[in-house]
Amino acid sequence: MFNCNWGFMTGFGPGGGMGGFGFLFNLFIFGLLIFLAYKLIQRLSRPDGTRDREDSLEILKRKYANGEITTEEFSRMREILRS
Known part of the structure; x- marks a missing residue:
């Protein structure tokens, strides 16, 4: 029904491009996004000065x-x- 092929998701399935490396790369990107969100929330929740x-x-x-x-x-x- 929906054919959404986002570039960062291509390493997960069969014929997904880079195989195991693609999965690790996607996992790294996902972890980096979580880390950046955590640091942003931490910085915004601290009182100024x-x-x-x-x-x-x-x-x-x-x-x-x-x-x-x-x-x-x-x-x-x-x-x-x-x-």
């Missing part, structure tokens, strides 16, 4: 530990990052 603030706070802590900034500077900058 959360990761940037965490990174900035880690850098600030490192500078304070190395003695590059004073306690007052650390406290002031930390409050700015938390707000």
Whole structure:
């Protein structure tokens, strides 16, 4: 009834083109699409700027530990990052 021959599905049946390699290629493409969808959902579900603030706070802590900034500077900058 319906004759849909999509190019990425040709490796599944008899006479499907590349045989076993076609099946593995299709499996790879399908896995890649699932992975990309997962990463997109993960990125969209994370609040904006959360990761940037965490990174900035880690850098600030490192500078304070190395003695590059004073306690007052650390406290002031930390409050700015938390707000």
